[in-house]
Amino acid sequence: MYQLKEKEMIFVFTGPDGSGRKTVADMVGTTLGIKKVISYTSRAKRPSEVDGQDYHFISREQFEEGINNKEFVEVTEIDGNFYGIKGYDIEQEFKNNDFIYLILNSSGARTLKKLFGEKVSRIYIYVDRDIIIERQKALGVSQEIxxxxxxxxxxxxxxxxxxxxxxxxxxxxHTVFAVTEILEGYMDRQLEEKD
Known part of the structure; x- marks a missing residue:
């Protein structure tokens, strides 16, 4: 497993479906120039999703092969679909960056915290249930979804x-501004330690 160097840090965005965690994470990542490590999943791609941007969409067989080859540092199964992060992808992003971010569910966030300890900062993005329902209905999402x-x-x-x-x-x-300030606090601290 990859050993994080002193200045390196992983920001993990988590929270319930529909909370906007992905939108917030990507906007903050772009603002601060932090690279995203993209998860893999065996589930089917949704119409609005882009392979290699939202997830790496692979077959269940490919996922199981990756598990058997110990390629994943974290694997979660939700509703019969696998989700996971490859150790190689984390290592590659750290070659040119001191900070990276991931978007994970609570199980994945918990696993990464166990693996990397204080090098992981978890940012929980949430919204009241009724607001999520309103937003999803406004987007034309079916009641079933x-x-x-x-x-x-x-x-x-x-x-x-x-x-x-x-x-x-x-x-x-406001959320993006608040989260950007949180992450800048970690990034400034690391820069100060270098002096």
Whole structure:
């Protein structure tokens, strides 16, 4: 497994489905020039998703082969689909960057925290259930998909207290600003230690 150097850090964005964690993470990552490590999944691609941008979409057989070859540092199975992060991808991003970020569910975030300890900072993005429902209905998401997203909502919300940082995403611009400030705090601290 990759050993993080003193100045290196992993930011993990987590929170319930529909909370905007991916949007917030990507906007903050772009603002601060932090590279994203993209998860792999065996589930089918949704219409709005892009392979290599949202996930690396691979077959269940390819995923199982990766597990058998110990390529994954973290694997979660949700509703019969695998999700995971490859150790090689983390190592590659750290070749040119001191900071990286990932978007994971609570199980994946917990695993990375166990593996890398203090080198992982978890940022929990959440929204009230009713706001998520409103947003998803406004986007034309079917009731079936909304119900599916809420299957794990309470379980995901219970993870909030384990994370050092929790930001309610009621206003995207404010959320991105708040999270950017949180991450800058870590990045400035690391830069100061170099002097």
């Amino acid at each position: 909304i119900d599916f997203h809420f299957k794990h909502y309470d379980e995901d919300m219970a993870y909030k207290d384990e994370c050092k940082h929790a930001v309610e995403n009621t206003d995207l611009a």
